[in-house]
Amino acid sequence: MRKNSPPKFLMNVAPYFQDFIRTVNKYHITHFFHDITYGHNKISILTPDSEMLRFYYENNIPIACCNEFGRILADGMYINKTLMNQYNDYPVLFSKLRDAGLKRSICYGENALHYVMREEDCQHMFTFFFDLPEDDFLHLLINQHAIIQDTIDHYNFIAKDILLEAKSSENRITLPNVRDFRYSSPLEGSSFKLDWDHIFQYSFEQWDQILKKPRYWFRLQKGTVIFSRMEIKVSIELLKGKHAGEIANVLNIKQTTVESYLQNIKNKLGATSKSEIVEYIIGARLLHQISL
Secondary structure (H helix, E strand, C coil): CCCCCCCHHHHHCHHHHHHHHHHHHHHCEEEEEEEEEEECCEEEEECCCHHHHHHHHHHCCCECCEECCEECCCCEEEEHHHHHHHCCCHHHHHHHHHHHHHHCCCCCCCCEEEEEEECCCCEEEEEEEECCCHHHHHHHHHHCHHHHHHHHHHHHHHCHHHHHHHCCHHHCEECCEHHHCEEECCCCCCEEECCHHHHCCCCHHHHHHHCCCCEEEEEECCEEEEEEHHHHHHHHHHHCCCCHHHHHHHHCCCHHHHHHHHHHHHHHHCCCCHHHHHHHHHHCCCHHHCCC
16 A cells, blocks of 8 residues: 655655755756666656655656666756657656645756766666756856866765665655556546557657648547647647747747637636646647548
């Protein structure tokens, strides 16, 4: 039977990592996660915020960029945009994490760095969230990348006893793979499984070629809605995990225009947030209704 809370050890050490964050905030690091994956959806999560750990546990937030053997990422550094663009499951994880963070006034900005390091029996992912504009963030990575490695080395040294305990079997959580993750559908009042293979069988560039009509009719439980071609393109980029500014750059339009499209989409679907737009699009299988 499922426990009511995550392993007590992981909850109790959260304040320790708050002290660690204070030592690195001079680099504009606002938050930190250390995920240890073992395969078969087993994971230990070390974070300064015990309530975020509880959120992961109670809501079965999926493990992204993993298969049954653990992380599919090679050792090295990754930035958010790389994972957003290359792995279809990552936007689901990050959007849920970002929404949860906003409710708790935690800054999960667009700029995050992930460092993957493997051991014989597990894979470590150290994630640092930065409160920096993109240009400054990239400047830090290019010109001061040694800071990140030094920070991780320092963390591993001062936290070595905690890490040994965190890896013990009783401190591991079982979370779903994103392909097995089920959303609560605002359309049907029930859960549904994401049909990633259909939605992402085409690249976003291919979708751009497929969408030729000026407008499209979609069937919802409450009736029929009409989307313009641009509204569909904006929706697809939103599914990719992009924010309004990034969508504007991709579609070569103004950010205010994107925000106007997003508001139109919310009105048509009856959604109140961007995450609900994603849930409606997937739950109502809107992209499946387009004749390809």
